[in-house]
Amino acid sequence: MLLCLDEASIGIIWAPICCKGLEAAELHGQVNVIFGPPPSSPVEATDCHEPHAISVSMPASPSGLHIVQAKKVLFIDKAGPTAIDGQPNQPSDSDSINSRQPQQGKFHSQPISAGNSCGKPTEGKVSDPFESQLRIPRNDSQRDKRFDPFKTWSGKLERQLSNLRGKPQEPDLEAANDCHSAENETVPAVDRYFDALEGPELDTLRATEVSVLPEDKKWPFLLRFPISSFGMCLGVSSQAILWKTLAISPSMSFLHVSLTVNLVLWCISLALMATIFLIYFLKIIFFFEAVRREYHHPIRVNFFFAPWIACLFLVLGLPPSVTVNVHAAIWYVLMAPIFCLELKIYGQWMSGGQRRLSKVANPSNHLSIVGNFVGALLGASMGLKEGPIFFFAVGLAHYTVLFVTLYQRLPTNATLPKELHPVFFLFVAAPSVACMAWAKIHGDFDYGSRIAYFIAMFLYASLAVRINFFRGFRFSLAWWAYTFPMTGAAVATIKYSMEVTNVLTQSLSVGLSAISTFTVTALLVSTIIHAFILHDLFPNDISIAITQKRPKFSKKLAHLRSASSDMKDIEASLPKNNPELEL
Amino acid sequence: MLLCLDEASIGIIWAPICCKGLEAAELHGQVNVIFGPPPSSPVEATDCHEPHAISVSMPASPSGLHIVQAKKVLFIDKAGPTAIDGQPNQPSDSDSINSRQPQQGKFHSQPISAGNSCGKPTEGKVSDPFESQLRIPRNDSQRDKRFDPFKTWSGKLERQLSNLRGKPQEPDLEAANDCHSAENETVPAVDRYFDALEGPELDTLRATEVSVLPEDKKWPFLLRFPISSFGMCLGVSSQAILWKTLAISPSMSFLHVSLTVNLVLWCISLALMATIFLIYFLKIIFFFEAVRREYHHPIRVNFFFAPWIACLFLVLGLPPSVTVNVHAAIWYVLMAPIFCLELKIYGQWMSGGQRRLSKVANPSNHLSIVGNFVGALLGASMGLKEGPIFFFAVGLAHYTVLFVTLYQRLPTNATLPKELHPVFFLFVAAPSVACMAWAKIHGDFDYGSRIAYFIAMFLYASLAVRINFFRGFRFSLAWWAYTFPMTGAAVATIKYSMEVTNVLTQSLSVGLSAISTFTVTALLVSTIIHAFILHDLFPNDISIAITQKRPKFSKKLAHLRSASSDMKDIEASLPKNNPELEL
Amino acid sequence: MLLCLDEASIGIIWAPICCKGLEAAELHGQVNVIFGPPPSSPVEATDCHEPHAISVSMPASPSGLHIVQAKKVLFIDKAGPTAIDGQPNQPSDSDSINSRQPQQGKFHSQPISAGNSCGKPTEGKVSDPFESQLRIPRNDSQRDKRFDPFKTWSGKLERQLSNLRGKPQEPDLEAANDCHSAENETVPAVDRYFDALEGPELDTLRATEVSVLPEDKKWPFLLRFPISSFGMCLGVSSQAILWKTLAISPSMSFLHVSLTVNLVLWCISLALMATIFLIYFLKIIFFFEAVRREYHHPIRVNFFFAPWIACLFLVLGLPPSVTVNVHAAIWYVLMAPIFCLELKIYGQWMSGGQRRLSKVANPSNHLSIVGNFVGALLGASMGLKEGPIFFFAVGLAHYTVLFVTLYQRLPTNATLPKELHPVFFLFVAAPSVACMAWAKIHGDFDYGSRIAYFIAMFLYASLAVRINFFRGFRFSLAWWAYTFPMTGAAVATIKYSMEVTNVLTQSLSVGLSAISTFTVTALLVSTIIHAFILHDLFPNDISIAITQKRPKFSKKLAHLRSASSDMKDIEASLPKNNPELEL
Secondary structure: OOOOOOHHHHHHHHOOOOOHHHHHHHHHOOOOOOOOOOOOOOOOOOOOOOHHHHOOOOOOOHHHHHHHHHHHHHHHOOOOOOOOOOOOOOOOOOHHHHHHHHHHHHHHHOOOOOOOOOOOOOOOOOOOHHHHHHHHHHHHHHOOHHHHHHOOOOOHHHHHHHHHOOOOOOHHHHHHHHHHHHHHOOOOOHHHHHHHEEOOOOOEEOOOOOEOOOOOOOOOHHHHOOHHHHHHHHHHHHHHHHHHHHHHOHHHHHHOOOHHHHHHHHHHHHHHHHHHHHHHHHHHHHOHHHHHHHHHOOOHHHHHHHHHHHHHHHHHOOOOOOOOOOOHHHHHHHHHHHHHHHHHHHHHHHOOOOOOHHHHOOHHHHHHHHHHHHHHHHHHHOOOOHHHHHHHHHHHHHHHHHHHHHHHOOOOOOOOOOOOOHHHHHHHHHHHHHHHHHHHHHOOOOHHHHHHHHHHHHHHHHHHOOHHHHOOOOOOHHHHHHOHHHHHHHHHHHHHHHHOOOHHHHHHHHHHHHHHHHHHHHHHHHHHHHHHHOOOOOOOOHHHOEOOOOOHHHHHHHHHHHOOHHHHHHHHHOOOOOHHHHO | OOOEOOHHHHHHHHOOOOOHHHHHHHHHOOOOOEOOOOOOOOOOOOOOOOHHHHOOOOOOOHHHHHHHHHHHHHHHOOOOOOOOOOOOOOOOOOHHHHHHHHHHHHHHHOOOOOOOOOOOOOOOOOOOHHHHHHHHHHHHHHOOHHHHHHOOOOOHHHHHHHHHOOOOOOHHHHHHHHHHHHHHOOOOOHHHHHHHEEOOOOOEEOOOOOEOOOOOOOOOHHHHOOHHHHHHHHHHHHHHHHHHHHHHOHHHHHHOOOHHHHHHHHHHHHHHHHHHHHHHHHHHHHOHHHHHHHHHOOOHHHHHHHHHHHHHHHHHOOOOOOOOOOOHHHHHHHHHHHHHHHHHHHHHHHOOOOOOHHHHOOHHHHHHHHHHHHHHHHHHHOOOOHHHHHHHHHHHHHHHHHHHHHHHOOOOOOOOOOOOOHHHHHHHHHHHHHHHHHHHHHOOOOHHHHHHHHHHHHHHHHHHOOHHHHOOOOOOHHHHHHOHHHHHHHHHHHHHHHHOOOHHHHHHHHHHHHHHHHHHHHHHHHHHHHHHHOOOOOOOOHHHOEOOOOOHHHHHHHHHHHOOHHHHHHHHHOOOOOHHHHO | OOOOOOHHHHHHHHOOOOOHHHHHHHHHOOOOOOOOOOOOOOOOOOOOOOHHHHOOOOOOOHHHHHHHHHHHHHHHOOOOOOOOOOOOOOOOOOHHHHHHHHHHHHHHHOOOOOOOOOOOOOOOOOOOHHHHHHHHHHHHHHOOHHHHHHOOOOOHHHHHHHHHOOOOOOHHHHHHHHHHHHHHOOOOOHHHHHHHEEOOOOOEEOOOOOEOOOOOOOOOHHHHOOHHHHHHHHHHHHHHHHHHHHHHOHHHHHHOOOHHHHHHHHHHHHHHHHHHHHHHHHHHHHOHHHHHHHHHOOOHHHHHHHHHHHHHHHHHOOOOOOOOOOOHHHHHHHHHHHHHHHHHHHHHHHOOOOOOHHHHOOHHHHHHHHHHHHHHHHHHHOOOOHHHHHHHHHHHHHHHHHHHHHHHOOOOOOOOOOOOOHHHHHHHHHHHHHHHHHHHHHOOOOHHHHHHHHHHHHHHHHHHOOHHHHOOOOOOHHHHHHOHHHHHHHHHHHHHHHHOOOHHHHHHHHHHHHHHHHHHHHHHHHHHHHHHHOOOOOOOOHHHOEOOOOOHHHHHHHHHHHOOHHHHHHHHHOOOOOHHHHO
């Protein structure tokens, strides 16, 4: 049985039973790419009713790899009708096209680093516009080479395979490939991300920048599949926790919520998690360079916490009918990657490089904090003692730092969006989870828990009254990650209502749960619309396609905006083009 | 009976019995303005011994408003001998006067926005100096129009009234009025406040700026009555609390303080509060634009917490002879405006506009924090439980943020005075009130309370040893707000001395109480001197009279200082006029 | 018996029995300088087996001072073979030497302020190179006058003594001396320290700066003896505490550590402390100007806490065989200077001058925090109650501020080293001591203690995994101060292992203790090598020898780097010398 990897494939998770979706996807008619899954998927899909659905064996010998390679060609060439790359438009007569086209060609010939001397065409020499047109089809005759730098085995292996097949590549292309592989070693510096991208999630290319991947063409699906997709797992699995809490809390017993809702949501979460884990694992295997660039993206890196937090959520939301006792080892296994990531990320904040906190502070950093509290909550629920306090302490210290930093809105915080944005709801996540974690650690919902809970409530209210600021944003998959704080606040409120049971707290619990479920539903609908109707759930992930150096031709423009935000403030306060100055 | 609204009127509160002061005021001979008070004053002056003193009925129908209008004319024209606006000085012969006078005239003709195109006179055209002189008296023949933009009903209503009276206004003036009313819609942006004003309280106009209101003339009293006047209520009512605590604390029983002191101080506080509430309420009614501008002033806005905190103080200082049980509803009523203001102010800190914390951080922000702790203290004293913890938690989180931010002294904190200033005593307020609040919430003076108390003590000591930095400042009504932290520290020390009763803590209690009472007395004397002898207790409130745009003629000068403080630092570190650079 | 003050003298402390070292030192053959110790040394060397070793009586009458003076001449003239100051090199013929030499001469003639008008030679006039050569020997004929500005009694007293001896000084020299004494009144401003020095400890002169003291000559020993030498006391006395804890902790009983190790280490600490206290006391007496400049050095000032913290450590590490009960007065005596320094330092952070926190924040500030917790720990161990909580509270508040500030890495933090540095281990000190202090105050190792402990552990781990960043640094005596946090973490872990006794915590205790002891041993070996083999343990202390004003000839260069770090960032982001800009 085959697994399709496209927007359609996401249909798996919306289908009531996980494997029915495949049929739906096939009905959708876009089963383009066929992969053998990796030998050891990080998530064992043990609960999937048809586990053999994704258990195709991997070719063991390197010689078998050309099959994969061939499949990849299929995979890459599924350019839609919009992705014809401008070539069909015959350069009619205009000079402007003449001067534009060669430049495009130039960038095709050296995808990764536009400013690099390796294979750099002579500046000023106007190359024949037809040459580039001819060259591209020549490359395309086999396959689109432009994605090669992001492929894990693009350079060496492929040439070996070609040679094995007795068809040596052209020497100039080989040189270019060598050049690429040398460039692959380094990812863009953090400054480049700040310079080249804009938007609250740093995911839009600035006008003066060029992408190393073709912007006018749909990229391979795996390249377009971002780490922030795990946000969906966060959203759905936290809903499973919410409905479990609603079902088992005495203060909510008047609602008569069945545990079945929890079971269904949990199964969906598990299937979703398995799917996304699998796809991202494939991305790691086949497009490691793209993963590396995501990891170096100053905002995207925080989403690397999402898979592990989602796993913690899965264990927290475990339906009582499935199991009640989880072995402590699970906790240690899940906390290990979080601990390692924290050592890395918090260390970067402190150690004064380009990723220092005064530069990268952004509400999405909360994702790197909240894992501590979720881990503490799960650990304390499982009866552990010291471990949860450890993570609680680490979380507390760094939450204080992050809370103060984000509240201050330092002008040096390059990535902090100017205006409010859904990402600000992450502010609510840490204190609401912390309140539950402390209640579990301490044994009762004491002053500490209440202080955390009330801070979360105030922040929630503070954001809710500014709800009109949250309109007009472009939908993004990352929004899923911003729903779980609402769910967390709802769960914390239910816990609080068990301590202070009255009409007000019960209404608040119901209200917040309703808001949370409504938001997730709305987002689900949006996601389905984008996936199946608009077909743009996974747009080209421009964030990973920035050049390593600033493009040459945009330097003059760049001068006007390259200065730091401080400088911009200074400039802003100076009147522009003031004629009186010259007098 | 009539209420006089002038410096003299403030005499009410200093007279031993509140209404005797009126006679004193009348003796003072400046009862210029006569107002009917509004129908529903926000504070019911029920405890004043002669409540009818301020209960004159308001005209109910709009047609009655022309009486008020007529009164306002009286009100406005009470220009003292110093306020002749320069016109009587005949322009003898000098060119310098010639060139100065028209400019003045120009600004009179377009009060709000000097840089606005609406009714802008042609640049460079030297208008006849006599014209402006003629024009002003022509306006003055009816009344001074320059205050119109700040009046609530200046534009529409007045013209309606004029038309009713059958005397249509000149069309050009009408056009100008339209222009004004359009401009009224917007208040100056925060940047303008920073650009146009200076001083630790941002209350002095910079040399390059012009005021939209005449600087050489005393303004109407209500326009000069700032929100910071509520500081007086804070100072006096906190004294009432201090003397109540001194009287009832077992550890202070050796002082044999009578509760009568508390009763007297509390009555004075109540009368003062009623008076100031009434006057400010009139300002809201008649000069809403001025109130709006105070609310948008980045420092003044913090004083909008003062009325509610003072009310909380009043309830806290309630003499046992008056009542001991206060209904919980009072607490909810008083905390509601504080909660709303906090949602607004803290949200602005976070949401990244021009009022973000890294820009507006100033010790006066403590006023927006301390309300949480005062509310928590009162609520816990009244036996409430969850509400006080809520406000304590909100206060704790935001106090941490503010404490760190103020201690860091970010160079971007535009409003933070370069040197120490009495406003720094507000640092002591939050922890000393927090210590009492936590002791009430928790039930005993435990470690948490002690930590807060000792932090307050250290900050107090840290400021006290720098007392020589606190000299040479111009007296300001805002200083009253800076006395209550001292009183708070004294009260906290008395509470602490009840836990740890020994000679040291008792001496410290006596000492701090003495300092607090001495400071309040000294400020009282200063206030009386300024009110009755110097007649400058309420100087023109320049803070609200800045233009919306930077005045044209000062642009060149402004370039030299418009850059942000970072830029200034950079400039400062560069040697000025260095001849070696040109070599 | 005589006390030698040179690197050799430090041998005292390394010799097994403290006074045997003197013989070793004498064998070393460099007993150059002979001092009578001050009448009342701050540390009573009661435990030294031969106390008379350092108890030579001080001359009581001023007339006796010329003996000291004569000794000082000896002291100063011990210029080694590397310190011939260039004069013996005859200016052969080159112009370059001609133009360099006078400049040197110039600076010799006005050591303190190169830009000062006092005795300023005419710019541009090329003075005779031979003149300076002649002038210096003329001065040197008696002694090197260049160190005079740093001597406490250089000006007045010396001349009085000269006159007494019937040998009046040359009038021009006298005038120069007057000039110097006037200049002595002021130390360089903080900005000068930032401008003139570089390196993570601000102890290296920038290329464009000149030293007021000869850089090519070894200075008098006392001038080279920095306050950071007390770091050694911190390192050794904390080891005494560690071994005491290892010996008496039940959870560590399987190691069978003897208390004798503690006793030996404690005696060494005491002797070391007495020695360093004595030497530094002599520096205060004879080179007060140098001490003053150390006190104004923005990083060095934090080391002024070290002596008192080391004293606290000594009391904490007191061997049970010596005494178990310490009088509470000791605690008050030791905490008084810490409290005063804190009032000074924390006040400077807040009060917005050049020493505000956003400018001076540096991990060495932790030294000014950790004293609070050490004091709280000692006080609580001695059975005090309120005092320890006071210092704990002060420490907590300011640690929060410092922790957030350092984690943020504000671009304005001028002294924060760009990369990690051993000084970052000070991060671990405060929470690990705080955890023990809170456990003592509260009576058990509760949640608060664990939170502090786990924060310390995480920070330790965070630094340990970055251990490769800590290579390639030049050895510095200040490193000693960075070892005690490791020891603190080890002691805290032992305390924790008493609460949670299992193999993991016991192994961790052993491991951290081993690392700590290993580090101290390694540093001890390095110190011995630098002291006895390389003879550069105390290099010229450039930090105190910066000029008060920027040297003239370096102004042009200085322009390029004088701007604040913000400006540098801005400049860095702008391409340098971009030819395309001019097009």
